[in-house]
Amino acid sequence: MSMASTKLGNKKPLPEIPLNIIEDLGKEESYLSLITKRFIKHKLAVLGLIVFVLIAFMAIFAPWIAPSSPTRITGDFAASPSSAHLLGTDQVGRDLLSRLIYGSRVSLSVGIGAVAIYVTIGTILGAVAGYFGKWIDMLIMRVTDVFMSFPYLMVILVLVSIMGPSLTNIILVIGLLGWPAVARIVRGSVLSIKEMDYVMAGVALGYSTPKIIFRHILPNCLAPILVNATFGIASAIILEASLSFLGLGVQPPTASWGNILTEAQSLSVLANQPWLWVPPGMLILLAVLSINFMGDGLRDAMDPRSIK
Amino acid sequence: MFQYMVRRILIAIPVLFGVTIFSFLIVNLAPGNPVDMQVNPYATEADIQTKKEALGLNDPIHIQYVHWLVNLAKGDFGYSFSTYEPVLTMIVDRIGPTLLLMGAALVLAYVIAIPIGILSATKQYSWMDYFTTSFSFIGISIPNFFLGLGLIYIFAITFQIFPTGGMNTLGNEGGLMDTLAHLIMPAIVLATGIAGNMVRYVRSSMLEILGQDYLRTARSKGLKEFFVVNKHALKNALIPIITVIGVDIPMLIGGAVVTEQIFQWPGLGQLTIQSIGSRDYPTLMAINLMAAIAVLLSNLIADMLYSVADPRIKYN
Secondary structure, X not given: OHHHHHHHHHOOOOOOOOHHHHHHHHOOOOHHHHHXXXXXXXXXXXXXXXXXXXXXHHHHOHHHHOOOOOOOEOOOOXXXXXXOOOOOEOOOOEEXXXXXXXXXXXXXXXXXXXXXXXXXXXXXXHHHHHHHOHHHHHHHHHHHHHHHHOOHHHXXXXXXXXXXXXXXXXXXXXXXXXXHHHHHHHHHXXXXXXXXXXXXXXXXXXXXXXXXXXXHHHHHHHHHHHHHHHHHHHHHHHHHHHHHHOOXXXXXXXOXXXXXXXXXXOHHHHHHOHHHOHXXXXXXXXXXXXXXXXXXXXXXXXXXXXXX | OHHHHHHHHHHHHHHHHHHHHHHHHHHHHOOOOHHHHHOOOOOOHHHHHHHHHHHOOOOOHHHHHHXXXXXXHOOOOOEOOOOOOEHHHHHHHHHHHHHHHHHHHHHHHHHHHHHHHHHHHHOOOOHHHHHHHHHHHHHHHOOHHHHXXXXXXXXXXXXXXXXXXXXXXXXXXXXXXXXXXHHHHHHHHHHHHHHXXXXXXXXXXXXXXXXXXXXXXXXXXXXXXXXXXXXXXXXXXXXXXXXXXXXXXXXXXXXHHHHHHHHOOOOHHHHHHHHHHOOOHHHHHHHHHHHHHHHHHHHHHHHHHHHHHOOOOOOO
């Protein structure tokens, strides 16, 4: 106050604001383009994105890319790689390359399907807990603690064995058990965002509670949810592969990268037919690695502490 | 701090009950019950009903839960559907190898990951840093079973340095070196994912600390960089890592299932897979329940240690 009055008293002219600053304000980068720019700088993340797009391409266009049907018996069994079968054939005589190409469909549908389910559940539960607080929060968070206490893979194994192993059941089980981490993240974000003035303004304007939560609060929690979901897709792919490897996942003759590896549990296959287990293993590693790199790039790009 | 600890314990109690309820519901959801599994084929329907009545299987579900809980408290986990042995005996037989494997993996992971994480942070953006970052990501991303098969292929089949599986060579029971030779590959497999995560945690935690003012003070008073990093910075950098153990324990337990299966390690993980094969739900749920309680306790202990190590923490 006193500072301002002395300045006015001195009748100094107010410093003129350079016009170009005002123009720059209008052109300020959008959040999205800022994040894209920062993501592109992360070389491994870009590499991950390219590999992931290639795998997705393989999954979508499998019938056109694969040299033969993944379930048709085409030649000798356990034949080593040749010009007719680039990666050889499996124990039953099916073309391995075709099985690998079709296997990408299983991995991606489990990854995306399961994560879509649990992100939805986790976001709703977390938002309700964070926004309403009190006993609702207490109840939801304790249920979250209960779910977090069980080692993921163990409970999934038990539930899948009760429900019967199939692609749909794996997606459902991972989807129904995976939400606690998302719920915790969303709850934390909602707790801090709901205290902000613009949310108060929404309440004062009489907006409905769902509108405030979904239209005004949740869009601001998107960054951590997206990062978590990306890493989640990677771990769901590993989970499916592990279950199928143990014989409790996708059942043959449907091809999955995990169940192709099951055969390598026999020492003679492991020792003498490496083409049966090295390629599917490398594909799982490649897919999971590329998604994890993308997740890391997204996390760095969206981290508010590193925005300058 | 004391108040925090009391509140933390009070919160763990309802969670513990939640865990038992969840376990109980799943056992009930599963097909089969102790009577159906044990009747002789000549028993009449009336006999079965009498037996069920005697065992309380016709009681309302909440009464059955209380019964089950009381038995649990007495150490009675029920009987296995497949071997008819008490579940507790089966678990006691198997728990030793699993603890040995998990302990070895945890020690191995931390011994490798902590120094690498520190080095990676102090030399940020060097080739060393890029190298370890890439490798830690591979460690996180490689499926346990693929790494296990690869190690068996290289070290057991091609070079024949280590045995392909099991815990002891037949006829050579109890030899320490023999057990160690069997332990090393599964321990590496189980440690890899945990080490990969740990390197990331240590690196980012160390980076955060290295920028702080008190380290500039330490440097400006002429302290050697080695002590600045390993004495002043490390102490604070390792505090957040205490909570990581809460993440590592479930990872270890899940990983042990797959790892024990590949290496024929005679522990709880292998028992889990066998029980799934024979639809032995009482055994399965007992293992799950114990695992969940172990996770709950390790989280509780981690939070307690955290509040001791960092007095600033308050319960919110």
